[in-house]
Amino acid sequence: xxxxxxxxxxxxxxxxxxxxxxNIVVANFxxxxxxxxxxxxxxxxxxxxxxxxxxxxSSVVLNIGTLNPTTVEAMILAGKAANxxxxxxxxxPVGVGASQFRRRVVQTILQEVxxxxxxGNIGELATIADVEWQAKGVDAxxxxxxxxxxxxxxxxxxxxxxxMTGEIDIITDGxxxxxxxxxxxxxxxxxGSGCLLSAVIGAFLGVESASTILSKVTTAIATxxxxxxxxxxxxxxxxxxxxxxxxxxxDVTAExxxxxxxxxxxxx
Amino acid sequence: xxxxxxxxxxxxxxxxxxxxxxNIVVANFxxxxxxxxxxxxxxxxxxxxxxxxxxxxSSVVLNIGTLNPTTVEAMILAGKAANxxxxxxxxxPVGVGASQFRRRVVQTILQEVxxxxxxGNIGELATIADVEWQAKGVDAxxxxxxxxxxxxxxxxxxxxxxxMTGEIDIITDGxxxxxxxxxxxxxxxxxGSGCLLSAVIGAFLGVESASTILSKVTTAIATxxxxxxxxxxxxxxxxxxxxxxxxxxxDVTAExxxxxxxxxxxxx
Amino acid sequence: xxxxxxxxxxxxxxxxxxxxxxNIVVANFxxxxxxxxxxxxxxxxxxxxxxxxxxxxSSVVLNIGTLNPTTVEAMILAGKAANxxxxxxxxxPVGVGASQFRRRVVQTILQEVxxxxxxGNIGELATIADVEWQAKGVDAxxxxxxxxxxxxxxxxxxxxxxxMTGEIDIITDGxxxxxxxxxxxxxxxxxGSGCLLSAVIGAFLGVESASTILSKVTTAIATxxxxxxxxxxxxxxxxxxxxxxxxxxxDVTAExxxxxxxxxxxxx
Numbered sequence: 001x002x003x004x005x006x007x008x009x010x011x012x013x014x015x016x017x018x019x020x021x022x023n024i025v026v027a028n029f030x031x032x033x034x035x036x037x038x039x040x041x042x043x044x045x046x047x048x049x050x051x052x053x054x055x056x057x058s059s060v061v062l063n064i065g066t067l068n069p070t071t072v073e074a075m076i077l078a079g080k081a082a083n084x085x086x087x088x089x090x091x092x093p094v095g096v097g098a099s100q101f102r103r104r105v106v107q108t109i110l111q112e113v114x115x116x117x118x119x120g121n122i123g124e125l126a127t128i129a130d131v132e133w134q135a136k137g138v139d140a141x142x143x144x145x146x147x148x149x150x151x152x153x154x155x156x157x158x159x160x161x162x163x164m165t166g167e168i169d170i171i172t173d174g175x176x177x178x179x180x181x182x183x184x185x186x187x188x189x190x191x192g193s194g195c196l197l198s199a200v201i202g203a204f205l206g207v208e209s210a211s212t213i214l215s216k217v218t219t220a221i222a223t224x225x226x227x228x229x230x231x232x233x234x235x236x237x238x239x240x241x242x243x244x245x246x247x248x249x250x251d252v253t254a255e256x257x258x259x260x261x262x263x264x265x266x267x268x
Numbered sequence: 269x270x271x272x273x274x275x276x277x278x279x280x281x282x283x284x285x286x287x288x289x290x291n292i293v294v295a296n297f298x299x300x301x302x303x304x305x306x307x308x309x310x311x312x313x314x315x316x317x318x319x320x321x322x323x324x325x326s327s328v329v330l331n332i333g334t335l336n337p338t339t340v341e342a343m344i345l346a347g348k349a350a351n352x353x354x355x356x357x358x359x360x361p362v363g364v365g366a367s368q369f370r371r372r373v374v375q376t377i378l379q380e381v382x383x384x385x386x387x388g389n390i391g392e393l394a395t396i397a398d399v400e401w402q403a404k405g406v407d408a409x410x411x412x413x414x415x416x417x418x419x420x421x422x423x424x425x426x427x428x429x430x431x432m433t434g435e436i437d438i439i440t441d442g443x444x445x446x447x448x449x450x451x452x453x454x455x456x457x458x459x460g461s462g463c464l465l466s467a468v469i470g471a472f473l474g475v476e477s478a479s480t481i482l483s484k485v486t487t488a489i490a491t492x493x494x495x496x497x498x499x500x501x502x503x504x505x506x507x508x509x510x511x512x513x514x515x516x517x518x519d520v521t522a523e524x525x526x527x528x529x530x531x532x533x534x535x536x
Numbered sequence: 537x538x539x540x541x542x543x544x545x546x547x548x549x550x551x552x553x554x555x556x557x558x559n560i561v562v563a564n565f566x567x568x569x570x571x572x573x574x575x576x577x578x579x580x581x582x583x584x585x586x587x588x589x590x591x592x593x594s595s596v597v598l599n600i601g602t603l604n605p606t607t608v609e610a611m612i613l614a615g616k617a618a619n620x621x622x623x624x625x626x627x628x629p630v631g632v633g634a635s636q637f638r639r640r641v642v643q644t645i646l647q648e649v650x651x652x653x654x655x656g657n658i659g660e661l662a663t664i665a666d667v668e669w670q671a672k673g674v675d676a677x678x679x680x681x682x683x684x685x686x687x688x689x690x691x692x693x694x695x696x697x698x699x700m701t702g703e704i705d706i707i708t709d710g711x712x713x714x715x716x717x718x719x720x721x722x723x724x725x726x727x728g729s730g731c732l733l734s735a736v737i738g739a740f741l742g743v744e745s746a747s748t749i750l751s752k753v754t755t756a757i758a759t760x761x762x763x764x765x766x767x768x769x770x771x772x773x774x775x776x777x778x779x780x781x782x783x784x785x786x787d788v789t790a791e792x793x794x795x796x797x798x799x800x801x802x803x804x
């Protein structure tokens with residue numbers, strides 16, 4: 001089964017250290033989300049200390065939300081150090097389609113660093129795949145290629161697992177494709193709901209387990225979606241939703257999640 | 269009527285992209301507030317991508333809360349690009365009276381960029397007007413000139429609309445003056461309540477409408493004040509207030525707002 | 537009595553301006569916590585304006601959570617200016633054991649600036665004391681020296697008051713040692729709960745009072761711990777806890793606190 005119910009428990013036992021180089025908008029939300037889940041955040045972003053931080057990290061998450069030349073340098077140093085030490089790397093290419101600068105930076109990261117997982121929306125992944133897609137700002141847009149095609153293109157080209165999130169999430173390593181239909185429409189109303197998911201994927205990658213990366217990413221995305229559903233049953237209003245979501249990230253168990261899972265393998 | 273009840277609905281239909289160059293304290297709160305209201309935030313602050321971001325933005329908000337030479341460069345690039353493209357610009361001169369550095373930066377911005385709206389408290393606007401006023405840190409202080417005089421001086425000198433917020437808000441384009449008495453004393457207890465208002469003004473400026481900037485700014489400030497009143501009816505405690513305020517930004521309608529409006533034109 | 541019940545009231549009367557040079561993770565939480573308590577935050581971090589900010593500040597708090605060379609420069613400028621003007625300085629050496637860069641920076645700060653209070657966990661203080669201790673990331677770890685020994689070593693070496701926080705808090709000026717057992721295990725689940733405490737200590741140092749720094753720091757730590765207990769009586773879930781904690785920081789009185797105090801002097 002692609003969903004691995006033990007991973008959540010392992011996060012709470014092992015408290016993996018997730019090293020986030022992230023943006024000023026979501027730094028607090030991401031750190032609190034990781035702590036609520038059971039992981040431990042490191043939020044350092046200065047090039048001077050990237051190698052030291054990676055030494056103690058269980059995973060590294062690179063998020064370009066409010067990138068600048070210094071944090072980009074830090075991301076590349078952290079990513080390369082993680083590759084050397086075998087620490088998994090997640091890339092969140094926030095709004096990559098919105099500027100030439102972001103496109104260049106993501107290209108450079110993907111050239112310099114072996115990224116294990118790219119987590120983005122369809123607009124961001126279409127930019128990375130270099131296929132046409134109409135993006136609106138840093139949010140997803142509308143286009144003509146199928147979502148699956150774009151996700152597989154990116155996974156194959158960059159030899160990584162792709163977590164494409166949207167109304168239906170698509171997770172693929174380039175060979176196998178899973179769809180996850182969990183989640184709630186209130187989630188995109190919360191700034192950083194995608195960024196925190198990337199950090200949560202980092203937590204799932206950071207535990208000891210024989211599961212594949214594909215299984216870990218699918219489990220992380222489905223878990224996150226179910227937590228969103230459970231919180232949305234309490235409230236659909238964004239201020240209250242954030243509170244309920246944090247509470248449930250802490251409280252949810254695999255037993256709560258399993259009956260709600262909507263994961264299916266795409267058969268071709 | 270100066271209050272334009274259609275603007276809120278237009279924000280929710282058009283989801284204007286508000287490009288914020290802002291500070292590390294309020295970035296999350298501002299982005300969440302814009303999303304709750306129905307707008308879309310861009311929070312980039314690196315000079316490398318300012319022109320690209322302005323290309324897709326419906327409005328630009330410059331906030332000097334935790335300014336540094338790099339973000340100042342970004343603000344000026346974004347402001348100039350916005351002027352070229354006819355995108356409205358809001359300036360929030362946070363704590364401008366607190367340091368020489370802030371005074372110089374605000375002077376430079378006002379020389380280099382045509383700012384459409386300046387939103388600040390009386391202490392900040394007195395500094396820009398170069399009239400005496402006792403400021404306390406980044407908060408408002410006490411002085412001798414009338415608030416209206418200061419607001420009009422700034423509006424006239426910088427050919428813009430001024431939104432001076434405080435117990436009574438004063439909005440003027442240098443010709444007409446409106447007072448808004450909506451709001452609640454708990455609001456200044458929330459860090460960034462002024463900064464988010466500046467971003468919200470950006471959302472109101474970012475929709476298609478024949479209304480004047482004076483009408484849009486007055487509508488934004490009155491809407492924000494009424495949301496504060498409605499939230500304060502639920503709770504006066506700051507942690508709970510933030511949650512209620514976000515919920516209500518999302519939920520409030522022009523019909524909720526209209527019966528509570530306390531707007532009056534100053535007749536002279 | 538080491539607990540000074542008047543200090544909280546003074547914070548609410550005097551609204552001391554606490555100048556924080558802090559990190560992108562906790563800036564919002566720290567500013568909101570200070571406002572909730574009754575103090576006023578300044579959150580500037582650019583070297584260009586440090587001296588001006590210190591001129592109006594009641595205390596200065598240096599936090600290295602997401603340090604970089606520019607903020608370090610700002611911290612040293614602010615610290616030196618505070619020393620010249622007699623403004624108290626608090627240092628929060630977040631995760632100092634996690635990188636060579638942090639160790640060098642903290643050494644430099646302690647050489648260049650007379651720090652009045654160091655607030656950290658046992659792992660951080662062991663690094664400063666240069667005694668062995670196993671740290672895990674930026675969080676506390678496990679070691680062999682007694683916590684009291686480490687706290688006194690730092691206090692004596694750096695001629696300051698040390699607030700070592702953990703399950704049991706230890707406060708010492710190198711001569712007298714107090715233990716505080718207030719607090720709740722949910723508190724470390726909130727990112728920045730230590731950072732905000734350092735800022736709160738800044739607020740307690742920033743009021744006019746004949747109390748010793750040892751008394752002010754002990755009062756601040758005990759107050760914070762009791763607020764944590766009161767909030768934890770409402771909820772143990774992290775999202776709801778943050779809301780309750782902010783509400784109670786605003787609402788709590790010395791009369792609520794006194795019956796719950798668990799402070800004892802260590803007799804030797």
